[in-house]
Amino acid sequence: MIDPYEVLGVAREADGAAIKSAYRKRAKNAHPDTGGDVDLFSRLTTSYELLADPIRRKVYDETGYDPDLADTKDLQGLVILETLVNEMILDEREPGTFDPVAAMRRKLTDKVVSARFHILEMERHRARIRNHLDRMARKPGTDVLGRMLRARGQTISDAITKAEAEIITIEQAYGMLDGYAYEVEPAEVKDAAE
Known part of the structure; x- marks a missing residue:
């Protein structure tokens, strides 16, 4: 910004x-x-x-x-944070009894881990497609199976690119949380107040 x-x-x-x-x-x-x-x-x-x-x-x-x-990355990060802020507002727990900023960071970290795992799975499938293509002799004339496998491989490559861009956006949102801290009441103070 x-x-x-x-x-x-x-x-x-x-x-x-x-x-x-x-x-x-x-x-x-x-x-x-x-x-x-x-x-x-x-x-x-x-x-x-x-x-x-x-x-x-x-x-x-x-x-x-x-x-x-x-900048566009900031706007995309803000969209992600907006969802997390809405979740914080709707959380029924009493303010001060939990750390919503830490919860946001955990959720963003979980999203990155999930996206990276998804990328690994897609890369595994793409490698399998390449392996099939390497082993398959082309049919003379129209190579229907080859075209289908190459198209599927391209679709997977596009999905990987999209997932990588999503990780960058999530990391941008995570960076926007830098410098924020949240004061949680110690358990003894809450118990004494009750």
């Missing part, structure tokens, strides 16, 4: 005039028409637009999130 304050080089308390001034100063050097960096200019403009809009700025300040500043 891009930090618009950092991109523009302004403090979080900066007023509209300071934000506009910082944008103009930095955009002047980054503008593509003057030989500047297109990507930097785009980030500057997006950051300025966010901070110039009071509603978007308020949402960003409160959540640290803005869809225009998020």
Whole structure:
């Protein structure tokens, strides 16, 4: 996630005039028409637009999130975390009696392990298909079985690629949990309160 304050080089308390001034100063050097960096200019403009809009700025300040500043991996990670946050909200246990952040990490770790196991299984099947193809003589004319086996192998390869991308997304979501901790009440305090 891009930090618009950092991109523009302004403090979080900066007023509209300071934000506009910082944008103009930095955009002047980054503008593509003057030989500047297109990507930097785009980030500057997006950051300025966010901070110039009071509603978007308020949402960003409160959540640290803005869809225009998020990269695709972040958005995919947020979708995964959204599901886990919903599970945390729906959990009937009393807050403080369990660690929902640790539970999220465990669930994400379990998803990665499951996806890796699934990849290993698919690789085993793909290797079996290759072995069959190596042993099978081609039928003259149309090679129906060969085409079917190659198509199946390609489908498995595509599924492996998809599972590998899913692991990257899950790891992105896991990384978004870095720095979070949750305070769980010690058992003695809970027992004394009852």
